[in-house]
Amino acid sequence: VQGSLIRKDATMNSTAFARRVAGVAARTESLLEKLLGRAPGMGEIARPDLLMDAMRYTVLGGGKRLRPFLLVETAKLFGKGGDGPLRAGAALELLHCYSLVHDDLPAMDNDDLRRGKPTVHKAYDEALAILVGDALLTLAFEILADKRTGATAQQRLELVQILARSAGCGGMVGGQLLDLAAEGRYPQLAHSLSDTDNIIRIQSMKTGALIMAACSMGAILGGASASERKALAVYSSCLGLAFQIKDDLLDVEGNAEDIGKATRKDATAGKATFVSLRGIAGAKTYLTSITAEAKAALKPFGNKAVVLAGLMDFNSARNS
């Protein structure tokens, strides 16, 4: 009886979970609006209206804000709430949005739709899309360094360092290049980019690094111990992989209207994915096992980790 009670506490129904995601998304949205205003109170001189309009178009009114959610909920695991984690989450979201804008450019993935709206270079022009991305990336670091984001200078520096490492040439940007290479763009890199190990490597850099960064940043703001940080690194590494497997499944099984962008792009591009290598059934089995591994890593946190565990189930069930 005791065991079954604990198990009951340790799961969260999907309505409660969705409400919790929506709550963080709403608070993040409202903070992002402030941060992208003309007078952000950060001692800058005038920001050009057109640039700020395009940045707001890019960032506001869309997205599940799952990276901020992960950051905020990880900090909360250690009893840390308030503005700090929300600000760090907003910085991470700005960085995520920059990567989407540049990724959508004609020279990169050449996408016309994102979150159901015309991409930035379609709604404005390519020059603005380049500059919007550059400005969002830069703003992310400005926000992290601000004293409202973390109690100590050391904490804020760690946030800057983690985000820079995760987003740079040894992380997200490096992963974007390998991803283009996996489509055959750079023949000199094409050899052996198509097996599962390499897909996992590309994924861990391109999307996984930022998901792991979200979790690490929450752990830093929460004051996690070294062993707690280690457990969360295993969890978030599995989460990143699970996200990619699900994305690959949605690219084949999902519909473009739900997702807000074109589907079946990977097959068209001849790109190796978890689905192309293992088939739909194989990818689903893999998703199930990696989800279980993520939950196992949360064991040291007991029932407090119910939300982070719920994020795994949310990912498995999502249709966009």
Added chain:
Amino acid sequence: VQGSLIRKDATMNSTAFARRVAGVAARTESLLEKLLGRAPGMGEIARPDLLMDAMRYTVLGGGKRLRPFLLVETAKLFGKGGDGPLRAGAALELLHCYSLVHDDLPAMDNDDLRRGKPTVHKAYDEALAILVGDALLTLAFEILADKRTGATAQQRLELVQILARSAGCGGMVGGQLLDLAAEGRYPQLAHSLSDTDNIIRIQSMKTGALIMAACSMGAILGGASASERKALAVYSSCLGLAFQIKDDLLDVEGNAEDIGKATRKDATAGKATFVSLRGIAGAKTYLTSITAEAKAALKPFGNKAVVLAGLMDFNSARNS
């Protein structure tokens, strides 16, 4: 006699000055080579070779490294030498290089030559030029946050904050947008972008902000007082303006081979510059007066400021 002796001490001949610039440039180059290596010792996973090749192509083997020089010499004004200022200078140079790569893109200024070599999107392709810029910008922040760059966490945070503010939507990137608008690209912004006040505003954001950042960052690492930082802000603001006036003059009077990129672009683009508004003679008079103003701001530092004063003369005399 006393007065003339002081005056003699307070100027530096151009050969000695050039040697000093070359010295900082050589140390910066060698540090940049290390920072753009495959194993930078910053705890990252593998950086893709092709990306690192393109980053090295972009950054190494060119440029006067005047921003690092300004940073290093400002720190030295306060007796602060060593690796910290050199690392901060290298970060600033990476950021400067990123802005050139993105600025050269077809959707932006569409330049084929930079520092006498094909621009990155010509030597590689557009996707790589976008990613190289993104990676350099991100790496700049990673380097600033590293403990080898500044003695205290507070100092390093200030470096991050100054660079982010200077480089972002209220600084360099905002200035790049206004600069495109000044060429008539965005009719909604074109009104009144062509008078001197607006040229100064665009310049102060597009190029001035980073030059002021170099000086501020040196002052922070040197432990400058508030009044010293104020004097240096006046100096560096004049220096930035003087650089732009000189660039505008070189665009009309210089030759492409010396400069390493196309000249007479501004007139072709119908862009208002200091030369188009005041004529060649008027722009030269303006340069002389702003140079004198910069030197006056250095007075509190006495003879120690001989190098920073020399930088003003160097700018007036340069032909590239």
